[in-house]
Amino acid sequence: MILPKLTIKGKTIRFPIVQGGMGIGVSLSPLASAVAREGGLGIVSSACLDRLLGKRNNRKYTSYDAVYEEVCLSREQGGVSGINIMVAIARDYDVTVKAAIDARVDVIISGGGLPLALPGIANPGETALIPIVSSLRALEIIYKKWERLGYRPDAVVLEGPLAGGHLGFKIEEIDLESNRLENLFPPIKEYVSKHGDVPVIVAGGIFDHNDISRFLAMGADGVQMGTRFLATEESSATDAYKQAVVDARPEDIVVSHRPGSPCGLPFMVIKNAPMYASTLAGRRKPCCDKGYIMTKNREGKYAVCKAQDDNEGFFCICNGLLSSGGYNTGVEEPLYTVGVNGYRIDKVSTVHEIMKELRGIIPSPHLISPEAA
Secondary structure, eight states: OOOOOEEETTEEESSSEEEOOOTTTTSOHHHHHHHHHTTSEEEEEOTTHHHHHHHHHTSOOOHHHHHHHHHHHHHTTOSEEEEEEETTOHHHHHHHHHHHHHTTOSEEEEESSOOTTHHHHSOOTTOEEEEEESSHHHHHHHHHHHHHTTOOOSOEEEEOTTSSEEOSSOGGGTTOGGGSHHHHHHHHHHHHHTTTOOOEEEESSOOSHHHHHHHHHHTOSEEEESGGGTTBSSSOSOHHHHHHHHHOOGGGEEEEOSSBOTTSSOEEEETTSHHHHHHHTTOOOOOOOSOOSOEEOTTSOEEEOGGGTOTTTBOOHHHHHHHHTTSSBTTBOOOOOOOTTGGGOOSOBOHHHHHHHHTTSSOOTTSOOTTTO
16 A cells, blocks of 8 residues: 555655554654654654753753753754644643743644643644544544634544653453454544544554555555654663563563552553563652652642652653663663553664555565564
8 A cells, every 4th residue: 555645734655554653662763763754754752851951962951951852852854843742741731731832843742641631832843733532532622622722633543552752541341352443543533533533643563664654545544653653773762761662571561550650540561571571569668759650749749749659550651661761770760661562563663664564565574463463
């Protein structure tokens, strides 16, 4: 199948492939710009950019300055690029949105909670605003809220339960037949077609050209893929993280709930990742000291995180993912997240090679088939 173009808010992407925003510190400007250069939609993850750029450039950054700089870097080599902003990082959410829009980012994709206030934070101008949802109910809530703000989504990302990282389902809902991406998609597509008919991009478990072709044939306008770009030379994941993906077997990839993310959402992870393993074994003391996944206390200040005092039920996701992105490697134990098909990768590749595979230009001889696993 020859892949069609994808147009979002007047911006034409040569191939309907959106690189997932993998945080913390995996999807930065080197990866996003490489994907954009190859004709996909490259995405920077906004999570903890102030610390990551501070280490990279040996100076202190505000969240605003870090986001602005990384967005600009991702756009320098052309193509279409954007940023993924998690609702769960509530303390920095508004300023991150403003910085991205000021930097004239092409696309803002927002999930990790419902981005109900996104259109009201700043005038998006030419920037496309795209929510991530995992159910029709969530999409309906977003549309109703955004319509009160005078805006409709410019596209929608539908993420199923096979994606890496945070999942928008209760733990008992993940294996339900009704929540397979193939079954979630039709009502989402129907609803969107009746409310502006913007692109619907599907995500979660999509791995190769055949997967892309299958969902496009169902009526999807594009696909979002994170895991396929994780173990690449351009990814900013540590070498140890990439090797953990290459070495992973199907049984090594699990959905973690307790211990789990302080966001409260189920979290897909490689089970032998050091932070996950030590938390599961009860060897870690509470050590939350970065403060990104904060909720408000009774005084209305962002000061509460479940990982501050409970490392039996929750791992410190900020420290763990910062380590897997190279920020505090050797000081903190890393936490490795990956999509359900991560075990099918058996070597570190380049974005150029992967994009040719995904387009169907070349076969994927190095990938492990599900049958072989």
